[in-house]
Amino acid sequence: MSPAIRVRPRRELAAARRRRAHRCWGHLVAAPLWPMHHANLGTLLRTCDAVGACLAVPPWRWVDEALARGNTLRRPSCVHRVGDPVRWLAAERAAGSRVLGVELTDEAVRLADLPVARRRTVVVLGHESRGIPPEVLDSLDAAVEIPMVGTGLSLNVAVAGSLVLYKLAGLV
DSSP states (O other), X not given: OOOSSOOOXXXXXXXXXXXXXXXXXXXXXXXXXXOOOHHHHHHHHHHHHHHTOEEEEOOOHHHHHHHHHHOOXXXXXXXXEOSSHHHHXXXXXXXXXXXXXXXXXXTOEEGGGOOOOOXXXXXXXXXXXXXXXXXXXXXXXXXXXXXXXXSOSOOOHHHHHHHHHHHHHTOO
């Protein structure tokens, strides 16, 4: 009797996936513009590859090292270097992008109620302990909240960003 659950071999998985890294599709952009922990950037970059998103990062020197250390992908990924985060977000919004912040606000949409992205969407992720800076909150079109029933106040940037990206990409 064969098992009820069949694990697909690597060869089969590879045949079903892209052979090359995606070029910039420009549809989803994860923007951890105030990162706190180095490891989260590489983890979030792997999620971006999985859902076809790009990663926008601040110009800090340690960011390139963090991406290189945390990125286990064998091919280059789509990474945009952002100068001033506040100006970049304003320019994205002025160009027609939907700017969505992952933040606990009174008006936040629950993750389960978040619709699939139908146009270019920038997902803003704040600092893990301070969140999105107050001067940026007015630049957001909406905020999304990830409900939690445990004792923690928030998830780390890589986990929160991954959940939101999968939902916006329509993969969950």
